[in-house]
Amino acid sequence: MPIRVNLDRVLLERRMSLTELADRVGVTIANLSILKTGKARAVRFSTLAALCRELDCLPGDLLDYEPGPADDMPDLDGEA
Amino acid sequence: MRQLRMMRALGPGSVSSFLKVILDVVFAGLWIAVGAVGLMMLAGLLLSFNPELINQISITVAGTDVLAKWPVMAGSFLATAAYLAGLLVIVERLRKIFATLTAGDPFHPDNVTRLRVIGLALAALELGRYVVWIASAWLLPGKTRVEPDLSLTSWFSVLVVFVLAEVFREGARLRREAELTI
Numbered sequence: 001m002p003i004r005v006n007l008d009r010v011l012l013e014r015r016m017s018l019t020e021l022a023d024r025v026g027v028t029i030a031n032l033s034i035l036k037t038g039k040a041r042a043v044r045f046s047t048l049a050a051l052c053r054e055l056d057c058l059p060g061d062l063l064d065y066e067p068g069p070a071d072d073m074p075d076l077d078g079e080a
Numbered sequence: 081m082r083q084l085r086m087m088r089a090l091g092p093g094s095v096s097s098f099l100k101v102i103l104d105v106v107f108a109g110l111w112i113a114v115g116a117v118g119l120m121m122l123a124g125l126l127l128s129f130n131p132e133l134i135n136q137i138s139i140t141v142a143g144t145d146v147l148a149k150w151p152v153m154a155g156s157f158l159a160t161a162a163y164l165a166g167l168l169v170i171v172e173r174l175r176k177i178f179a180t181l182t183a184g185d186p187f188h189p190d191n192v193t194r195l196r197v198i199g200l201a202l203a204a205l206e207l208g209r210y211v212v213w214i215a216s217a218w219l220l221p222g223k224t225r226v227e228p229d230l231s232l233t234s235w236f237s238v239l240v241v242f243v244l245a246e247v248f249r250e251g252a253r254l255r256r257e258a259e260l261t262i
Contacts, residue, residue, distance in 0.1 A: 042257070
């Protein structure tokens with residue numbers, strides 16, 4: 001995925017824990033972990049807005065773009 | 081039509097609860113049929129140990145004493161068992177698909193495999209019908225009344241199930257994507 005999430009860096013700069021951010025934003029810790037580890041496929045504007053509001057930052061502080069191949073979704077046959 | 085639209089998708093009084101009752105009844109009926117066929121096969125096996133008793137029994141189908149033609153009996157039992165097994169596979173998968181629906185997760189990836197299995201089972205049952213016809217024409221020459229028609233409706237239903245499986249595959253992909261949307 002060419003989009004990189006810098007949530008852990010911003011959290012460190014703000015000295016805020018993932019649990020606290022999850023409480024403030026109203027997103028589960030599990031979902032925030034998915035976002036932090038770069039496994040998320042998409043971010044809702046509402047979530048991004050809430051993250052920017054609580055972390056006092058811009059979307060560009062949270063997201064980076066690195067040119068590279070877009071990884072497709074894993075084949076569902078493997079899971080079935 | 082308006083009444084159909086007003087009916088709930090899930091819960092008591094919904095179309096799905098009605099379908100679930102039908103599936104449960106069919107599933108129970110199939111197991112009763114399996115039990116009946118099993119008992120008949122057991123009886124046949126026990127009778128085979130007593131040839132004198134067999135000579136006193138006569139079962140006539142289409143003017144032919146089928147007991148005298150034991151391959152016909154064995155073949156018909158096998159065909160019935162295979163048919164029931166195919167139906168059980170289909171109904172059992174349908175019940176599992178239904179369980180995911182009532183759990184609010186109909187686009188589970190497992191349902192894709194289940195639908196494909198149903199499609200394959202339907203195709204196998206249709207092919208089995210041709211095999212039974214060929215076997216009956218061979219074992220009971222001139223007595224069979226089953227026509228070797230190519231049932232387009234059956235193959236159409238197989239096609240519909242495979243198309244639905246692909247629809248569910250896309251649904252499962254979208255579900256996975258929605259899961260990873262924060």
